[in-house]
Amino acid sequence: METGVACYARAAFLPSGISSQHSTALVSLHRFLHLSAPRYSLKSSSLFGESLRAVPRSSIKISEAKNSSLEEFLTKATPDKGLIRLMICMGEALRTISFKVRTASCGVTACVNSFGDEQLAVDMLANKLLFEALQYYHFCKFACSEEVPELQDMGGPVENGFSVAFDPLDGSSIVDTNFSVGTIFGVWPGDKLTGITGRDQVAAAMGPRTTYVLALKDFPGTHEFLLLDEGKWQHVKETTDIGEGKLFSAGNLRATFDNPDYDKLISYYVRENYTLRYTGGMVPDVNQIIIKEKGIFTNVTWPSSKAKLRLLFEVAPLEFLIEKAGGYISDGTQSVLDKVITNLDDRTQVGYGSKDEIIRFEKMLYGSSRLEAGVPVGAAA
Numbered sequence: 001m002e003t004g005v006a007c008y009a010r011a012a013f014l015p016s017g018i019s020s021q022h023s024t025a026l027v028s029l030h031r032f033l034h035l036s037a038p039r040y041s042l043k044s045s046s047l048f049g050e051s052l053r054a055v056p057r058s059s060i061k062i063s064e065a066k067n068s069s070l071e072e073f074l075t076k077a078t079p080d081k082g083l084i085r086l087m088i089c090m091g092e093a094l095r096t097i098s099f100k101v102r103t104a105s106c107g108v109t110a111c112v113n114s115f116g117d118e119q120l121a122v123d124m125l126a127n128k129l130l131f132e133a134l135q136y137y138h139f140c141k142f143a144c145s146e147e148v149p150e151l152q153d154m155g156g157p158v159e160n161g162f163s164v165a166f167d168p169l170d171g172s173s174i175v176d177t178n179f180s181v182g183t184i185f186g187v188w189p190g191d192k193l194t195g196i197t198g199r200d201q202v203a204a205a206m207g208p209r210t211t212y213v214l215a216l217k218d219f220p221g222t223h224e225f226l227l228l229d230e231g232k233w234q235h236v237k238e239t240t241d242i243g244e245g246k247l248f249s250a251g252n253l254r255a256t257f258d259n260p261d262y263d264k265l266i267s268y269y270v271r272e273n274y275t276l277r278y279t280g281g282m283v284p285d286v287n288q289i290i291i292k293e294k295g296i297f298t299n300v301t302w303p304s305s306k307a308k309l310r311l312l313f314e315v316a317p318l319e320f321l322i323e324k325a326g327g328y329i330s331d332g333t334q335s336v337l338d339k340v341i342t343n344l345d346d347r348t349q350v351g352y353g354s355k356d357e358i359i360r361f362e363k364m365l366y367g368s369s370r371l372e373a374g375v376p377v378g379a380a381a
């Protein structure tokens with residue numbers, strides 16, 4: 001009888017009709033995941049206040065990453081075998097979710113795909129696949145999902161293990177319109193998903209449709225992997241700097257009705273001829289900042305239009321990716337990475353973008369910016 005990934009792949013990952021190359025790739029993955037016992041040691045010490053734009057501590061130069069496979073990249077980027085296994089395992093789940101999203105049929109109330117004997121809405125299917133992947137992985141202590149915001153014991157160890165928070169399919173309400181959607185996840189060492197900050201993450205990623213965008217604490221840059229036809233993830237881009245450019249993506253615009261400062265900020269973008277690029281899905285809207293290497297995403301709140309974005313499941317992993325890409329994040333007064341996540345369901349307002357854009361965001365909303373270096377702030381065309 002098949003066990004482990006090979007079995008999981010055939011039972012859950014591989015839809016009928018998918019090529020045997022996928023199957024072969026998964027068998028290789030099975031071998032890879034069982035190469036050697038983990039020899040890693042992670043302390044869950046807080047990195048409060050330190051920048052995530054870390055100096056490389058690995059053997060790979062950033063320029064060597066291009067065109068490498070996910071496995072090659074991770075093996076060179078970190079000595080942490082447990083983390084490598086986790087990122088590969090999640091990559092497998094993302095690949096399956098990508099397929100399920102592409103083949104979902106959308107009715108009036110939900111986008112549905114078949115899974116075994118069940119018919120599941122595609123966001124619940126993604127949720128199930130991710131929990132199964134983490135259970136299979138064996139080194140996940142707790143997992144928690146935006147869909148079911150309660151800690152689930154995955155059976156892994158506390159010492160040398162990880163805990164993972166994820167939004168299985170951010171933007172599930174725009175699947176039917178064929179906009180880009182994607183999984184978001186953050187990885188913390190040990191067994192805590194509260195009493196921690198975004199800065200304590202050891203890795204984070206998002207998976208918009210056909211790409212897997214990830215960053216590791218001890219390796220510079222945010223890295224984009226493309227899903228090839230044969231089912232492999234191939235490195236295609238690294239981002240280490242987010243520069244200035246007139247591109248904005250404005251969420252929760254309804255708050256401009258009674259938040260005059262947010263209204264002024266949006267008017268500034270319009271008056272200054274910024275290009276609006278907004279889908280209403282935070283994954284593509286933040287991903288474009290990493291890929292275009294410029295711009296700003298805002299989701300500002302007000303008592304009458306309260307915070308919707310969840311710190312643990314979506315904001316913290318995306319801010320990790322943005323800071324590793326050379327960008328900045330703010331809740332208006334501080335880096336959201338420094339906010340202690342007290343409850344699984346904590347929510348926040350947020351701005352992600354280049355340094356000058358975040359200075360402007362903070363100044364226009366609260367009158368001053370902690371990042372200001374005393375020079376005029378102006379976005380280049």
Ligand SMILES: O=C(COP(=O)(O)O)[C@@H](O)[C@H](O)[C@H](O)[C@H](O)COP(=O)(O)O
Pocket residue numbers: 169170171172173174250251252253254280281282283285299308309
């Ligand atoms: O939470 C999100 C999507 O939720 P769901 O569609 O239920 O999976 C985020 O992607 C945000 O909804 C989105 O980025 C945006 O900030 C929401 O603002 P708005 O467009 O003003 O509703």
